[in-house]
Amino acid sequence: MKHLLCAKMIREEALLLLDTAEAMAATQTRRIKKLPVLRGRTVATLFFEDSTRTRLSFETAAKRLSMDVISFSAKGSSLSKGESLKDTAQTIVAMGAQALIVRHYASGAPERLAHSGWVDVPILNAGDGTHQHPTQALLDAFTLRRHFYNGANEPAPTGSDLTGAHVVIVGDILHSRVARSNVDLLTLLGATVTLVAPPTLLPVGIESWPATVCYDLDHALASHPNAVMMLRVQRERMSHAGGGFFPSPLEYHRVYGLGSARVRAAGSQAIIMHPGPMNRGLEITAEAADCLQSVVTEQVANGISIRMAALYLLLAHGEEIQ
Numbered sequence: 001m002k003h004l005l006c007a008k009m010i011r012e013e014a015l016l017l018l019d020t021a022e023a024m025a026a027t028q029t030r031r032i033k034k035l036p037v038l039r040g041r042t043v044a045t046l047f048f049e050d051s052t053r054t055r056l057s058f059e060t061a062a063k064r065l066s067m068d069v070i071s072f073s074a075k076g077s078s079l080s081k082g083e084s085l086k087d088t089a090q091t092i093v094a095m096g097a098q099a100l101i102v103r104h105y106a107s108g109a110p111e112r113l114a115h116s117g118w119v120d121v122p123i124l125n126a127g128d129g130t131h132q133h134p135t136q137a138l139l140d141a142f143t144l145r146r147h148f149y150n151g152a153n154e155p156a157p158t159g160s161d162l163t164g165a166h167v168v169i170v171g172d173i174l175h176s177r178v179a180r181s182n183v184d185l186l187t188l189l190g191a192t193v194t195l196v197a198p199p200t201l202l203p204v205g206i207e208s209w210p211a212t213v214c215y216d217l218d219h220a221l222a223s224h225p226n227a228v229m230m231l232r233v234q235r236e237r238m239s240h241a242g243g244g245f246f247p248s249p250l251e252y253h254r255v256y257g258l259g260s261a262r263v264r265a266a267g268s269q270a271i272i273m274h275p276g277p278m279n280r281g282l283e284i285t286a287e288a289a290d291c292l293q294s295v296v297t298e299q300v301a302n303g304i305s306i307r308m309a310a311l312y313l314l315l316a317h318g319e320e321i322q
């Protein structure tokens with residue numbers, strides 16, 4: 001594996017990432033959480049779009065592997081002076097970065113960096129436009145795999161996949177790189193996926209995705225899925241089209257929002273997931289977000305193990321985890 005660009009990968013690679021993340025998680029119960037394995041190595045985070053948890057999670061993961069971290073964010077940088085992605089990346093690599101973690105508003109930007117020859121370091125996609133967010137899909141698969149096998153956030157058996165699991169993904173599929181990446185990865189691992197959204201928030205060509213589409217959330221929940229993944233309504237990506245994707249927030253909430261009654265209807269086996277940031281009161285109520293079946297904070301914690309695994313597999317070249 002040279003880069004981590006997309007959740008469409010080979011099955012063995014996905015399982016290796018999940019199993020390595022379990023090994024990383026096992027080290028994180030120690031009193032001293034820092035592993036020496038990548039000490040002396042430098043990674044840079046290049047964020048051209050806002051982020052809270054993905055950026056902090058990658059930085060934490062790198063530091064737990066004893067790496068040095070350089071942070072670039074578009075706000076306050078020379079980007080406002082017209083500096084290009086190419087020049088920004090080359091500048092940061094010239095400062096010694098040995099891998100780039102890239103979030104960009106343009107779909108395909110990390111791929112361009114990886115394959116253009118501008119820089120010759122591993123690229124990790126931290127979310128590009130409405131396209132892909134592979135580490136989010138991996139941390140979701142990791143969290144689901146744990147609950148699917150144990151009914152709790154406990155280590156899953158090595159090499160296990162998600163055959164037999166059913167995941168319902170609900171909301172703004174149109175703008176969601178999380179949904180795209182999850183459909184790719186969860187189905188690769190044997191899960192079945194149902195997508196629930198109003199027709200206005202489904203992308204053109206959805207018929208070709210390896211998932212079933214349903215417009216009725218209550219109908220989808222009645223099938224008692226193993227997980228219900230709620231997506232954020234991405235209002236910042238809607239303004240360009242003048243809005244009009246749904247009649248009103250209240251109406252969206254009534255038809256596609258998750259509250260306590262729908263959590264009960266889904267059944268006690270269903271974990272409630274959300275990649276964050278949540279619009280409480282819109283796609284999910286506070287009661288559903290904070291209920292016992294909600295794994296939202298577990299997803300965040302598991303994200304560190306996944307990102308440690310990704311950095312380790314891209315940079316350690318087989319050195320022992322210790």
Ligand code: NCD
Nearest residue numbers: 054127133178232275276277
């Ligand atoms: C998501 C993203 O940025 O794609 N958040 C995240 O990475 N945890 C989803 C979102 O913004 O709604």
